[in-house]
Amino acid sequence: MSRLHRDRGFTHPIPSEITPRTVYEERRRVLQTLALGGAGAALAAWAGRDALAQAATRPGKLAALAAAPSAVPGASTLDKPTSYQDASTYNNFYEFGTDKADPARNAHTLKTDPWAVEVEGLVKKPGKYALEDLLRLNAQEERIYRLRCVEGWSMVIPWVGYSLSELVRRVEPLGSAKYVEFLTLADKARMPFLGSRVLDWPYVEGLRLDEAMHPLTLLAFGMYGEVLPNQNGAPVRLVVPWKYGFKSAKSIVKIRFTEKEPATAWNKAAPQEYGFYSNVNPLVDHPRWSQATERRIGEDGLFAKKRKTLMFNGYEAQVGQLYSGMDLRKFF
Numbered sequence: 001m002s003r004l005h006r007d008r009g010f011t012h013p014i015p016s017e018i019t020p021r022t023v024y025e026e027r028r029r030v031l032q033t034l035a036l037g038g039a040g041a042a043l044a045a046w047a048g049r050d051a052l053a054q055a056a057t058r059p060g061k062l063a064a065l066a067a068a069p070s071a072v073p074g075a076s077t078l079d080k081p082t083s084y085q086d087a088s089t090y091n092n093f094y095e096f097g098t099d100k101a102d103p104a105r106n107a108h109t110l111k112t113d114p115w116a117v118e119v120e121g122l123v124k125k126p127g128k129y130a131l132e133d134l135l136r137l138n139a140q141e142e143r144i145y146r147l148r149c150v151e152g153w154s155m156v157i158p159w160v161g162y163s164l165s166e167l168v169r170r171v172e173p174l175g176s177a178k179y180v181e182f183l184t185l186a187d188k189a190r191m192p193f194l195g196s197r198v199l200d201w202p203y204v205e206g207l208r209l210d211e212a213m214h215p216l217t218l219l220a221f222g223m224y225g226e227v228l229p230n231q232n233g234a235p236v237r238l239v240v241p242w243k244y245g246f247k248s249a250k251s252i253v254k255i256r257f258t259e260k261e262p263a264t265a266w267n268k269a270a271p272q273e274y275g276f277y278s279n280v281n282p283l284v285d286h287p288r289w290s291q292a293t294e295r296r297i298g299e300d301g302l303f304a305k306k307r308k309t310l311m312f313n314g315y316e317a318q319v320g321q322l323y324s325g326m327d328l329r330k331f332f
């Protein structure tokens, strides 16, 4: 990223509207009806339309992963989704190389079957979950999240998954548990770039327990109505929409509950540049560039305007209270 990574002239594929405009306009209409009342009929329309939208959106490349639209407040932005092509070929996944095009090129070596996620540390019920069991733990939801990368670009991706809190509740954290650490796969046989010293492997991320419990924090298994492509963090990853993209750890193998703040991969690599919290914040510049604006992938052209970056990436109403009383310049 940043200091270590330079975008080496990757040219974007031609952006294509993967979902017909009519479908998204219909969603917007249904939402407006919802806002005005008439919730029952609107919900039925929503469900029907969503099935349509999903069918229209599915790229047909990987196994389908069905999901109902999420009822979590704020879980689906009306921003137009980024094309699947862009979302699956412009990636950060350093275990497969540092160029944006590397993960799509190299991640075919990531074998994800069998897969298990171990839950350990300060919980009453530690254990190892086979992927199949994790998938069945809760109903899958579709959530259309904005993802803002610390490098100054953003995407809008329809994810499939459920709130991480569903898993957290089941394992019953002890009173002493204050943080959750996410450890991702580090296997040289499956990840060609692990020989490089660009980061201290495995890639580790962390959240405060209340952040991990927030309903918007998503344990994701799919996107665009299908299972995750390897380059997007198959078979299971985190998506924390109000934080910079690097907090969303990919290909998770262990979730550990701790009393102390976990040492995270980017914080260890450059502590003055990447803090533990990493909430999207247009008021706090990265030491070497402003975070006030962003480029939406797929909207870039000679005359495309940059977008203003929103506080907490636009999720302030949902998550702002988690940080009340904290100096966000200090806890960046």
Ligand code: MTE
Pocket (backbone or CB within 6 Å): 001, 087, 090, 091, 092, 093, 094, 095, 147, 149, 150, 184, 185, 203, 231, 232, 233, 244, 245, 246, 247, 248, 249, 250, 251
């Ligand atoms: N997870 C792992 N294991 N390795 C990584 O290099 N990169 C992070 C995050 N999760 C990364 C990771 C960064 S910097 C970003 S911006 C997002 O994944 C990108 O997710 P996407 O490629 O699905 O858009």
